[in-house]
Amino acid sequence: QVQLVESGGGVVQxxxxxxxxxAGSGFTFGSSAFHWVRQAPDKxxxxxxxxxxxxxxxxxxxxxxxxxTISRDNSKSTLFLQMNSLRxxxxxxxxxxxxxxxxxxxxxxxGALVTVSS
Amino acid sequence: xxxxxxxxxxxxxSVGDRVTITCRASQDINSALVWYQQRxxxxxxxLIFDASKLASGVPSRFSGSGSGTDFSLIISGLQPEDFAxxxxxxxxxxxxxxxxxxxxxx
Numbered sequence: 586q587v588q589l590v591e592s593g594g595g596v597v598q599x600x601x602x603x604x605x606x607x608a609g610s611g612f613t614f615g616s617s618a619f620h621w622v623r624q625a626p627d628k629x630x631x632x633x634x635x636x637x638x639x640x641x642x643x644x645x646x647x648x649x650x651x652x653x654t655i656s657r658d659n660s661k662s663t664l665f666l667q668m669n670s671l672r673x674x675x676x677x678x679x680x681x682x683x684x685x686x687x688x689x690x691x692x693x694x695x696g697a698l699v700t701v702s703s
Numbered sequence: 704x705x706x707x708x709x710x711x712x713x714x715x716x717s718v719g720d721r722v723t724i725t726c727r728a729s730q731d732i733n734s735a736l737v738w739y740q741q742r743x744x745x746x747x748x749x750l751i752f753d754a755s756k757l758a759s760g761v762p763s764r765f766s767g768s769g770s771g772t773d774f775s776l777i778i779s780g781l782q783p784e785d786f787a788x789x790x791x792x793x794x795x796x797x798x799x800x801x802x803x804x805x806x807x808x809x
Contacts, residue, residue, distance in 0.1 A: 620798070629790065629800055629801065629802045629803045630747070630790060630792070630800040630803075631800070632797065632798040632799065632800070680746055682746075684794075684798075687794065688735065688737075688752070688794040689737040689749060689752050689792065689794060690747070690749070691749065693746035693747065694746065695745075695746065696746060
């Protein structure tokens, strides 16, 4: 069955960096685009970034552009989100999600909690 | 950017009630809208895609309607497992979500 498993969350001080990973299994990882979506505590969902199946195309929400970088390693079936210059308002659960034909999300990871606090 | 406004932000209802949640887009998104259900501590689950099509495995008491800028999710005969938060999401212009509607037990 399709699985997306995030790792790398934790507590980090403002201004520091953190890298999230999302390991995929049960499907052809290298044929799928991926997105990162986050959810602040008791808040709604926010689209953050996308990457094409081969990594050649990426795009970002204005809230993270220039601070976050999405990447992938298809040989390891793994998606990444490098988060730099973290701020307290980046505190959230971060989900990797697979879009169905650039539309809705048919599979989500379990989420990785990132807390930015001194 | 397309903004989605859901209403109400929360509601209290009883088992068996008919519940309607609305989602209004800031511009025409055709039928490029989906609805998700999210339970605490879990990722969202797809309920409705293309505004009105029932996702696989979703009970028929869930239905969706609308196109353009105005959309609705209807739950006909609320069940105990339906108490959760519901989100709309558009994919016509990038991807944005409504702020959510929490359905609580009356």
